[in-house]
Amino acid sequence: MKYFKKIVGDRIYLSPRNMEDAEIFVKWLNDFEVTDYTGRSSMIMDIEGEKEYLTTKKNNSVVFVIVKLENDEMIGTIGFDKIDYINKVGTLGIMIGEKENREKGYGTEAINLLLDYGFNYLNLNSVNLDVMEFNGRGIACYKKCGFKEMGRRRKNIFVNGRYYDKLFMDILKEEFDEKGQSYIRNKNI
Numbered sequence: 088m089k090y091f092k093k094i095v096g097d098r099i100y101l102s103p104r105n106m107e108d109a110e111i112f113v114k115w116l117n118d119f120e121v122t123d124y125t126g127r128s129s130m131i132m133d134i135e136g137e138k139e140y141l142t143t144k145k146n147n148s149v150v151f152v153i154v155k156l157e158n159d160e161m162i163g164t165i166g167f168d169k170i171d172y173i174n175k176v177g178t179l180g181i182m183i184g185e186k187e188n189r190e191k192g193y194g195t196e197a198i199n200l201l202l203d204y205g206f207n208y209l210n211l212n213s214v215n216l217d218v219m220e221f222n223g224r225g226i227a228c229y230k231k232c233g234f235k236e237m238g239r240r241r242k243n244i245f246v247n248g249r250y251y252d253k254l255f256m257d258i259l260k261e262e263f264d265e266k267g268q269s270y271i272r273n274k275n276i
Contacts, residue, residue: 090154090161095273096200099193101151101165108152108161109137115184124222125182126244126253147172149209153183153197162188165197167205167214175212177205190224198232199270206260207271215257219244226254233258233266 090102115121116132150166163184167177181197183189205211216234218225234256242250 090152090159092273093151094200094204094271095156096196096270097272098156099162099196099200100154100156101197101200101204102154102161104141104150104152104164106138106141109134109141111161111184112164113137115182118184120186121182121184123246124219124225125180126219126246128246149177149205151201153193155193162193163197165201167201167209167211170209170211175210177209177211177214179214179216194225194228195231196270198228199268202232202258202263203270206263212260213257215255218254218256219246220252220254221246226256229256233262235262 089105090100092100093103094101113132113134116127116130116137119128122128122130147170148166148168149170150164150168152161153163153165154161163182165179165181168180170177179198179201181194183194202214205214215237216229218229220239235258236254237257238255240253240255243253244251
C-alpha cells in the first residue's frame with residue numbers, strides 16, 4: 088500500500104485512508120477481539136460495505152490510518168467523526184487492529200498526534216469520545232492523554248450476553264495546551 092506522511096510522530100505517522108485497505112478493515116471489523124471494544128460486534132461488515140464507507144467520506148469527518156514509521160505497516164485507524172465546526176467539537180475514534188500492536192504505546196501516540204492536529208489545525212475546542220466500562224486498557228490510555236470522564240449511560244451497550252455502561256470522556260484545548268508539548272514532528276512553524 089502507498090501511505091502519505093500527513094502527520095508524523097516519533098514512531099508512527101497518520102496517513103489518509105486508502106481504498107486498497109478495505110480488506111484489512113473488514114478483517115478487523117469482523118474480529119470480536121476488536122469489535123467487542125468498539126460496540127460493533129453485532130454488525131457484519133463485508134468488502135462492499137467498507138468500500139462504500141471509504142468512498143462516501145463525510146464532510147464532518149477527518150479519518151487517518153496509523154502507520155509505523157519503521158516499516159510503513161498500517162496498524163490501525165483514528166479520526167474525528169461528527170465534527171461540529173460551529174461549536175468546535177469533534178468525536179474521536181480509534182482502533183488498533185492486530186493484537187501484537189496493542190499495549191505498545193501506538194494508541195497513545197496516535198491520540199496525541201490527532202489531538203495536536205485537531206486543536207492546532209482544525210481549531211477544535213473540545214474532543215470527546217465514548218468507551219465501554221470494561222475497556223480498562225482504553226480508559227487508561229485516554230486518561231494518560233488527558234481525557235476526563237464527563238458522564239455515563241448505565242447498561243447502555245449489549246455485548247456477549249450482558250449490558251454494560253458506556254462512559255463519556257472529553258478533553259478541552261486548554262487542558263491539552265497545559266501539557267506544553269508538541270507531538271507533530273513535521274510542523275514547519
